[in-house]
Amino acid sequence: QVQLVESGGGVVQPGKSLRLSCAASGFTFSLYTMHWVRQAPGKGLEWVAVIASDGSNENYSDSVKGRFTISRDNSKNTLFLQLNSLGAADTAVYHCATNYDTNGFDAFDIWGQGTTVTVSS
């Protein structure tokens, strides 16, 4: 079935880096724009970044621009998020998501279960 599975989260010290992965299966990954969305503990949803299906274009929220980098490897059906210069405000569950069956609308009908990033000294 259509599935996204994140990995790579953990506890990291302030200022350090982490790389998250999102493995896709059950659909033709290379055809779909992919997003990262995060949720801080007890808070709402925050869109983080997007990458085009062929990796040719990417965009970021202002809160992560210049520190995070989204990328993908279509040969391995995998999405990545490189997190640099981490701070306490980056502590969150990070989900990858895509619009798989929404007639082209940018609403996310496929989500991964999330991977937890905790920034703490």
Next chain:
Amino acid sequence: EIVMTQSPATLSVSPGERATLSCRASQSINSHLAWYQQKPGQAPRLLIYGASIRATGIPARFSGSGSGTEFTLTIGIVQSEDFAVYYCQHYNNWPPITFGQGTRLEIK
């Protein structure tokens, strides 16, 4: 950036009652609005997109309406499994995509 504002923050209803949740956009987003349901420890689940189109597998008791800046999610007859947090999200002229702060639907 388009700001999405949801009301109320918490809505208390009894099972079998009707629930109406609101979402307002700071500027017109046409019908580029989605609604999600999230239960504790789970990823969000898409309910509605295009302001009024039910996503695959979503029960008919969930309906969406509105356009421009004012939107509504209605749960016709609330079931026990519907108690959760609901978020609206716009996808008009992005980035950035933004979400509302959420409405918690709780048992009265």
